[in-house]
Amino acid sequence: MNVLMLLVDSQGSLVQREEFMAKIWQETDVSDEVLTRAISVLRRHFRSEDAETEYIQTVPKRGYVLHPDLECMGHSDRPQDGSGGIHAPRNSEATALYLQGRSLLKQPFIAGALDNAIDYFREALSIEGASADLFAALAEGYYQKLTFSQAGDKHALMELAVQNAERALVLNPDMAFPLSALAMNRFLSSDIVGALDLAFRAFDLAPAEPEIAMRLGYLLAIIGKTRQAIPYFELAISRDPTRGRYFQCLAQAKLCNDELDEAERLAKKAIDLHHLFAYDTYAAVAYAKGEDDLAAQRFTQGCLAMHSMFGAQFGPPEIWEKYAGQVFSRDPDIRKLVAQWLVISDGNDIGYVSIPVMTVLMRTGSAQAIFDACGNGPPIGSHGALLRMWGSVDTCRMIYTHPKFPDFARRIGMAAAWAKYGAPDRPVYPGPSQAAGNHHEI
Template identity: 35%
Template structure:
């Protein structure tokens, strides 16, 4: 019987003892009680045997290892007595554990079940769901942690740890390869994330920065016709960001962060520091009627000097037709200047029509901006005009889909579901024209959430990540979706990676604040919330972190400050009449106290207001109801809103369900919570991608 067969048989026979070698060594009886072994040497010998259960340990070696200062006869006698004591202890438990001969000692076959053996058996049997769960529970715990004797024992343990980790690495790598070949994306992602907790270097999201040159493409200065408004220059920047993102040795700052420095007066060192990059690529576009000159320069952030430059002169038609060639020329020149391996960017599916392209650039810029009176309706109008000119413009269909989704999130529209349905249709059209449209998959994922198909949403997000693993927006969405499902440890590296690459994107800090709150990292959550506020976003998550950290009075003050962003960053609920200033002040004070004063009466009063809003608002599932209901632990209101209809405007509230604090816990601990989770498709997502730490898998679902 080989090693794999023994492991599988041991799992089926349910031995009388169970051992854990990950973390501190522990032994358990069948009833779950821990078996205490007071003799340090006896405990260490058992640990050694459990770490190598198929091997016999030489008695002479053991006597010298644990009794090095004694004569050989004395040392062997001490070992003999130690083994007798071990045998006596376990015989009293009706367990025959050791197989002892004159020369060696080993574990009896099938006498003990070991967590390491369980993991290796699960991998060998291709039970990848169980393997992922075991790896997640094991995490980064060292083998036989805090077991120390002397230098010789440490050497033995170091060697055994290395051999075991190498064996696990091979088994997991083999499993991941098999899952990838069979196109089992969800199982692959789940196992990779679980293994990453133990071996971070195995996951690209953990080591994506290593050996890469960090660079930001800044908005180009534009000297153009008044009707151009710099959109042509922005188009060149977009082309370069996309091209650089395909170079394996480059890590490119996100567009959102780079464009924060448009027309900035800060010097190159300050901008590079804010964007966490070593190089800045800047440039200008000078246009006089139909003639265009493009100048590009690479600036070393450390010295402030330009280390490489490039120029292109020609007519607007020449440059428009040669956009891909310009991007390739700049990429080649940059690679040579930075001693990088050359790379041929993939050809993007853009239009050949200049007018359609100009309309697309203007519409996309407004879509990304999102916030402002009439911004998104104008964006949609421009993109629709572009598609009238060129209906096969795939990226424009994706941009139109994103604009419709942004309408449902950033404006008080009353037709959210209809717009989301339209957006899904536009995204599907984009994919029909160009299957590599990653952002189109994210739009479809939003739509899946509204259809209670969370598994489908996660599948699409990971597929988008496969296509564009270096796009911080895509990386952020993967992390966000995992967070909404309560998979906080798995979400954190994705969120951190997106912020590392796009560090001036305020939305990301709300997600980071949420994931740290859920992991119990209160100080880190407060820091992320404050950074979000500094970037001009609402202070509601900062208030949540502050209150959970224990300062209720300050949290109330912070939450009230959100009213300053009314009608700018945030808007009143759809169909509601704007409040008078005095009424708004009173409402925000009541809301702040209801959420974060810690007083039960304040909470009850605000819950009553939510009931009234739920009965009167045009959208009874509006985020102004959903998020406070979660934070106040109003389980029935959560079930009546998110349980009835998830929308792109309210589903971000899911991330707050997983904060282990009162009164938020009252939602998750409510007896109807699992029925709610089943109804909205969350349980199906857990079955495929793993169960949250705060919600152990029920025995009936194992």
């Protein structure tokens, strides 16, 4: 950062190598190679995906010049609104592209919306030049595509989100959304402690931003700290009551907290706002209330609704129509069979267990299959299913009281997060509900 600031202070003018050494490393004996590496890192962050402009120019044998067109737009004091914490560029054409992209980020489930948003932000960058705000917007676009679309290489999308978040933070280290994107990358890399550290920092920077609050609550809920997560979900809804996803997260948290009537109301609100994933929580509430037929009806209805919206992303519809009604069976043998068939029949060649199948594994208490699907980290395409395991019903207890759960929690970073941020709300193995023969595996 000191190298960058020295370049910024002399933007457009030559900064000699000797000046870097004298002002930055005056008390340290370092070689020219250290400065060369630092310049290389900065160039990687500033380089546009399309433009060939080298924003840090080398003057052979003398030093470096920061291109005069590179601009840090600074931190916006205006309220953030869920778009990535960015404000409009100065160029009118770039502004139009930015506004179009921002509007599409609010509609992630519309086919092609996120791809178009990414294209608009990239085009705006090609017009405006390097901008912390536009890099932040592009990072948010890639992160949302990773989160809300089954299509694309998830690891490549995460890498692109990280690259652009880092570019934004190099120019402006006090931006909440890039920090939030980096937090989710830490989470998916099994560093949940690092993820929560960054998520709390992002929230401190933008406490009024609903998406930032939601993501912090999400990470807390993932590690079983549901009661601590609930106020963040409620804050997100109070700031933006149009997002069905926020109602769904709060509904699931209320379900895990055994507030069944409130969870049912919130899940229904999420469905009314066209967040179809909430059908699963809506069904799980009925199961927790002992209304098994209603649970089967709701889950089947949800599967068919999601097929109508997402199509092939959810595998063969006839398989789901046949088995969906049995996911909430009270018979553990039927649940085991259903889970086995759905794993075998998962029609997605996407390199990970799909969102609907991971959800079924959670709802059927298929602990070993969940542990296998996660491997050494949260499943990059279906980690949202982990929210579902912290309830009090038998199928949830079969997961977090499973003898192998402690090793699973250690592998994906949960155990380390508990050591720093406190134990989950529910006792994990070995707990009072642990009994021989209480777990089935697939």
